[in-house]
Amino acid sequence: MEKYLMKSKAMHYVFVIIGTILMAVSINLVYEPLGMVTGGITGLAIVIKELTGFIIKGGIPLWVTNIILNIPLIICAVYILGKKLLLHTLFATLCLSAALALVPSVNILPEDYLLAAVFGGALGGVGLGMIFVASASTGGTDLLAMLIHRFKPYYSIPRILIVIDGFVVAVGAMVFGISKTLYAIIAVYITTKVSDGILEGLKFAKMAYVISDSYDEIAKAIMEKLERGVTGVYAKGMYSDKDKKMLFCVVSKKEIVDLTELVSEIDPKAFIIVSDVREVMGEGFIEYKQ
Template identity: 25%
Template sequence: GTDIIAVVVNKYRDITFGRMILYCDIIIILSCYFIFHDWKRVVFGFVTMGISSYVLDWVVNSTRQSVQFLIFSKEYAKIADHIVSDAHRGVTVLDGTGWYSKQGMKVLVVLARKSQSISIFRLVKEIDPNAFISQSSVIGVYGQGFDRLKVK
């Protein structure tokens, strides 16, 4: 039953599903002390709920994890075209300058789901095996193709 409360609160507030379940379970566990008068059960309940809330958040949010790619390649146009057509992701092209070489280059910026990382790496490697790629985790990506922006 606490999951229904968590879903409703998560929809309207910026509190994760797992954290809201944790808050509800804390209230339930603390109220159990008044029935059993046993602190061991309360502590065991807290440990169990803490672990399950962490795991639940990890499972629910793992599908929403996003990554950012910075791709440096002379074949930037071909790579960008294939990312848009094959991976169905947007690409931003930036002008960059290598400080060591003092050479101008184009830098591709791609935001994608973590589950698409391997296919993007393969796509880039097929086109330009010498491309330089930086991948970093992104905490939140909001907009078309990602999460809806919640303003509360």
């Protein structure tokens, strides 16, 4: 997704700025006022602010804790992920800290924890996803997840985050209670799903395999009526021991109904396999640009 959205270096910084502001809004207006620890360094910052309230009036500000706890992680990451990441991470960390300092801590959803979990999770997920799209990190557990992702690339960054943040949420449970923690877990799940969707791409499509003896007629109908390309794949039916031609086609989500109806009209006995496609590059979908 980064290839299509990040057309200039300036866009990286714009995405980071917008993303950190959205995260700060979800933290200062939802999580911190209600004592919901959703994980990450900011989650620990909420706990620290609560525990230091008797030492400093109002406790240590979130933005101060965010900077202090991120310094050692950033230093360690430089040796593994390189100096290029350091620049983006420092910028994102400073942006988040600045946003946390500027966005007022106001309880906009008093005592409505379910709505807070949904709203905060979705808002924070969009912000986190935008930051990841820009190949940046706000540091903290985000940065730790990126380090793990380097060695375990088959796990997406948001999915790694949900495991790490689980430990932070457990700490929050000991300070704010189990009830608020359960709502925080809902928020973490929503954040993960939203950010994962943005990171992997929102332009989902449908892939269909069609097995039918009327493959020529079906292929022609798809190309003419749906104006979609079709690929014929030679196959062999193991039960009938006969050679067949299986049709392969990718369409948009709204076109899959038209495709299945079109196939059933031509051959009611046709075998159709439909599955989700995360991202499609090529004519009629996303055009690849270097």
